[in-house]
Amino acid sequence: MFKNAFTLIICLIAVTSMTAQVEPQPIIHPDEAQKVRENGPIMQFETTVVDYGTIVKNADPVRTVSFTNVGKEPLIITNAKGSCGCTVPTWPKEPIMPGESSVIEVRYATNRLGKINKTIRITTNEGTQPHTLKVVGNILDTEEEESVPKSEPSMLSGGGN
Numbered sequence: 001m002f003k004n005a006f007t008l009i010i011c012l013i014a015v016t017s018m019t020a021q022v023e024p025q026p027i028i029h030p031d032e033a034q035k036v037r038e039n040g041p042i043m044q045f046e047t048t049v050v051d052y053g054t055i056v057k058n059a060d061p062v063r064t065v066s067f068t069n070v071g072k073e074p075l076i077i078t079n080a081k082g083s084c085g086c087t088v089p090t091w092p093k094e095p096i097m098p099g100e101s102s103v104i105e106v107r108y109a110t111n112r113l114g115k116i117n118k119t120i121r122i123t124t125n126e127g128t129q130p131h132t133l134k135v136v137g138n139i140l141d142t143e144e145e146e147s148v149p150k151s152e153p154s155m156l157s158g159g160g161n
Helices: 002-018 030-039
Strands: 043-045 049-056 062-069 077-082 087-090 101-108 114-124 131-140
Touching: 043 131, 049 062, 077 087, 077 101, 087 114, 101 114, 101 131
Parallel strands: 049 131
Antiparallel strands: 043 062, 062 101, 077 114, 087 101, 114 131
16 A cells, blocks of 8 residues: 555646746847847957968867957856867856957867867856857868879989989
8 A cells, every 4th residue: 555655746847847937038029139130239349260271280279269248238158169179168257248249269170070060058157049150161181282292213214224
């Protein structure tokens, strides 16, 4: 009897927790979202592409991307996260006042060979979707030499006997 009552109580708790209602998020009309953005901070990037270009393995791993707060309130970056552990952003922790500029530092693991195609998501107090930076480039094992291919020894070059 005790086992049946205990099982029944556990089942009721499980069902109750599974059917608990989540408070719905308010729906913001696109025009209202734009008003929030106009009156608050606005993060504007110089570029949204962090281009490493073609580099050699273990080259300088740090690049920066500049941005300005073109809004009317202080901009606060709450988080910046790379799409993998090989892409690590560092951002200013202090508020960026209206009209001020700052930089986000991007560190990519340049010991990895091949194409770079990563992203960084930046969350702010703007009240909009996170910003996305693209990180691109190509890492080679050694520098590619643009030269004439080496020729085999021949009788004309004095290499043949």
